[in-house]
Amino acid sequence: KAGVTQTPRYLIKTRGQQVTLSCSPISGHRSVSWYQQTPGQGLQFLFEYFSETQRNKGNFPGRFSGRQFSNSRSEMNVSTLELGDSALYLCASSLSSRKGLENNEQFFGPGTRLTVL
Amino acid sequence: DAKTTQPPSMDCAEGRAANLPCNHSTISGNEYVYWYRQIHSQGPQYIIHGLKNNETNEMASLIITEDRKSSTLILPHATLRDTAVYYCIVRVGYNFNKFYFGSGTKLNVKP
Numbered sequence: 399k400a401g402v403t404q405t406p407r408y409l410i411k412t413r414g415q416q417v418t419l420s421c422s423p424i425s426g427h428r429s430v431s432w433y434q435q436t437p438g439q440g441l442q443f444l445f446e447y448f449s450e451t452q453r454n455k456g457n458f459p460g461r462f463s464g465r466q467f468s469n470s471r472s473e474m475n476v477s478t479l480e481l482g483d484s485a486l487y488l489c490a491s492s493l494s495s496r497k498g499l500e501n502n503e504q505f506f507g508p509g510t511r512l513t514v515l
Numbered sequence: 516d517a518k519t520t521q522p523p524s525m526d527c528a529e530g531r532a533a534n535l536p537c538n539h540s541t542i543s544g545n546e547y548v549y550w551y552r553q554i555h556s557q558g559p560q561y562i563i564h565g566l567k568n569n570e571t572n573e574m575a576s577l578i579i580t581e582d583r584k585s586s587t588l589i590l591p592h593a594t595l596r597d598t599a600v601y602y603c604i605v606r607v608g609y610n611f612n613k614f615y616f617g618s619g620t621k622l623n624v625k626p
Contacts, residue, residue, distance in 0.1 A: 402558070431614075441559070441602070441616035454613045488558055503549070504614065506558030 400424070402491050402507035410513045416477040419510045423470050423491030430472040431504060432464060435486040444487075447472050448494055476512075484514045519603045519617040526623045527597075533590040535620050537603030540584040547606045548579060549614065550588045552599040559602065559616075562588065593624045 403422045411417050423430050431454075432444040446454040447466035464474040470491075476483055490504035520538040527533040539548060547566050551559040563570055563577045565586075570577045576589040590597055600619040 433614075433616075435556075440618055443613055443615065446613060456613075486556060490558075503561040503564065505561065506551075508558050509556070511556075 402489055402505050404487075404489050404507040404510050406510060407508065408511050408513075410515060411479050412515050413479055413481060415479050416475060417479060417512060418473055418475045419487055419489075419512070421472045421474075421489030421491075421507060423472070423489075424505055427491035427493055427505070428470050429492040429494035430466055430470065431490045431492070432472070432474050433488040433490065434458070435488060435509070436482075436484070441488070444474065479514045481514050484512060486511050518615070519605055521601075521603050521617055521620045523618065524621040524623065526625060527590075527593045529595060529624055529626050530592055533593040533597065533622055533624070535588040535590075535601050535603075535622065536585065537587070538585045539603070539605050542583050542605050544583075548577070548583075548586050549604040549606055550575070550577065551602045551604065551616075552597075553602065553619070554596075554599040562601075564606075590622075593622075595624050595626065598622060598624045 405420045429448045431446040433441050435441045443456040444458055445452055445464050450466045461477045466472045486509045488506050488509045490506045492504045493502045547564050549564040550562040553559045563572055563575050565577045565579055579586045600621050602616050602619040604614050
């Protein structure tokens with residue numbers, strides 16, 4: 399099975415721009431979660447999508463948004479970029495159930511490294 | 516939110532067992548303990564998870580105390596490739612796939 403893929407792997411943007419990152423989960427996985435990793439804050443949960451619906455959200459401003467398509471692929475968008483948005487953005491997929499009673503592991507992709515200048 | 520506490524770094528000699536501790540004193544009865552590791556800014560890699568009983572797989576063993584307030588990840592024969600940041604995570608009960616990563620432990624395996 400192919401793993402979680404993320405595109406692009408590296409991205410450079412300037413303040414005020416917006417960016418869209420893409421994540422393709424492992425085949426058959428319906429849950430996709432997004433995380434931000436910075437040296438100062440570590441790994442922080444952004445949001446989770448399941449069956450095209452956001453069912454969990456972390457403590458990030460509304461500039462951070464996401465969506466999931468019917469094939470489970472997911473995108474996240476950051477608008478009005480700030481210098482502090484420079485980070486490694488990680489996507490993770492998981493087998494999941496609608497009930498949400500979970501004990502399945504998440505499989506992470508390699509991440510997209512975003513640099514905001 | 517359940518929190519975890521881990522030492523910031525540990526050293527281990529190659530070939531010896533690495534024992535990585537984690538405190539999770541506020542864990543609830545239905546919350547699982549997960550361990551992941553991250554090698555040099557790659558995506559985190561799943562290692563093992565458990566609820567109450569000790570668990571073992573091909574990578575490691577997980578020992579959870581009877582009161583579930585702490586756990587230890589054991590890498591039985593550490594190699595240089597095991598050098599990484601190890602994260603102990605408490606999965607929030609029924610809150611779907613929401614993981615809270617702590618600061619992790621940087622394990623340095625030395626020859």
